[in-house]
Amino acid sequence: MTDTRPNILFILPDQLRWDFVGAYGKTYARTPHIDALAARGMVFERCLSPSPVCIPARASMLTGHNSISTGVLNNNFWLRPDHDACGVPSFAKLLADTGYHTQAIGKMHFIPWDITEGFHTRVIAEDKRHIHIRDDYHDYLKAHGLKKYAGSEEPGYVEGRMASISLVPLEHQVDTWVGDRSVDFLKSYSGEQPFLLWTAFPGPHDPYNPPAEILAKISQDMPDALAPTAATVPFREAMVKTHAQGSAAIDITDFTETMKRRVRRHYQGLIAMIDAQVGAIAAALEARDDGRHTLIVFASDHGDFLGDFDFLGKVLFFESAMRVPMIVAGAGTPQGRSDALVSLTDVFATFTEAAGVPCTRQDSIPLPGIGFGDAARTNVMGATDKGYMVADARWKLSRYRNGVCALHDVLTDPGEQTNRWDDPSVRDTRERLDRQLQTWVIASIMDGHKDKTYPYMTMTPDHPGHLRGWQRTYPANAWDDDVTQGLT
Incomplete structure (x- = not known):
């Protein structure tokens, strides 16, 4: 073998x-x-x-x-x-x-x-x-x-x-x-x-x-x-x-x-x-x-x-x-x-x-x-089409398209019975997770559109894109060439 x-x-x-x-x-x-x-x-x-x-x-x-x-x-x-x-x-x-x-x-x-x-x-x-x-x-x-x-x-x-x-x-x-x-x-x-x-x-x-x-x-x-x-x-x-x-x-x-x-x-x-x-x-x-x-x-x-x-x-x-x-x-x-x-x-x-x-x-x-x-x-x-979520070892924060926002402590409240979103004692936790979530959403949107990328032209005088009739490659495969890890 x-x-x-x-x-x-x-x-x-x-x-x-x-x-x-x-x-x-x-x-x-x-x-x-x-x-x-x-x-x-x-x-x-x-x-x-x-x-x-x-x-x-x-x-x-x-x-x-x-x-x-x-x-x-x-x-x-x-x-x-x-x-x-x-x-x-x-x-x-x-x-x-x-x-x-x-x-x-x-x-x-x-x-x-x-x-x-x-x-x-x-x-x-x-x-x-x-x-x-x-x-x-x-x-x-x-x-x-x-x-x-x-x-x-x-x-x-x-x-x-x-x-x-x-x-x-x-x-x-x-x-x-x-x-x-x-x-x-x-x-x-x-x-x-x-x-x-x-x-x-x-x-x-x-x-x-x-x-x-x-x-x-x-x-x-x-x-x-x-x-x-x-x-x-x-x-x-x-x-x-x-x-x-x-x-x-x-x-x-x-x-x-x-x-x-x-x-x-x-x-x-x-x-x-x-x-x-x-x-x-x-x-x-x-x-x-x-x-x-x-x-x-x-x-x-x-x-x-x-x-x-x-x-x-x-x-x-x-x-x-x-x-x-x-x-x-x-x-x-x-x-x-x-x-x-x-x-x-x-x-x-x-x-x-x-x-x-x-x-x-x-x-x-x-x-x-x-x-x-x-x-x-x-x-x-x-x-999903319903919203976004971030979870760490203890907390889970969710934002939904219908306006519901939730923050649950899954260690002390495993049944998620108490929404802590408006609890001032965990405001720092909510803001920290919310920042992480927004950063992830933006990066993921960009990752999802890498198929539309093309080689940078402005600083490359001999790039064929400066000539008439150039056809860009579509879809582009940016993942294999210059991206070693997503969410960048």
């Missing part, structure tokens, strides 16, 4: 919040296989998804660029088709170009849904809400006389606020299917190249629809939801409207504590199915005998309110929506728990560092303490 670089296995459930993973210490969370992975690796206590909504989170994670730089700020945006030419490649392309076999299985949420984004092979299941997509999972179901169901077709969907019972048998569930295909790959891959396998589970994203036999095993003991606050109430009307008029098609105007506990129990049922598949994948990986170590990263794109503040879903900059698990194991990763503040986008730098691929990292650094250096973040900053 001439190429001794590690395999990389990236496991990413969709919409899994940190406190429903047992390794983070909550007694109601039952994830024995994920916990076993955590026990032999590094658990990052606080990982934030800086743009906590599906497509923006994935665009930033894929490229190492924040959402202002990519321009992907909500689920109706995606990366430029020529983003490689702009010097903004995906980690999959970077690894593929340097000798990795790159394989993606499950829900990537790329637009269009069947593009490769640097993967040699994709096996696609864009499921849950995406019932009309004719992907590989659709073909599989059709071959077995089954189909994808809209949430409204499932028992209990409306009265359960999307907490329903799936009509698809357990052995044909989408997360089972994704896990099975991942196991098949690990058993069959015999290439000389190291591999990057991204296993992307569509669950536990809503609808919260485990099969009946899975739900029967889930305890009724679920944690209470967080109460609404003065900082969350202004978003309530829009949240209700979005769920009523969007693809969810449910009314959460009346959202009782009983309903919230039902949602959480069903959500835990979906997680139980994913956990079983993580166990099967880990066993298949352990059984491989290719003489190569494998770096395993387990994370999620964002969380889910699950009734906190009378909300469902994500988007806003509260811990329920943006705090996710981050667990790393294998390939010499030390065992332990890290208090370092990390970002979901740091997987980009971690993967490229593990693969020995030099590249520009606009807003991504390797996860610290796992063999790629100990450089740590002092803060995480993020953006």
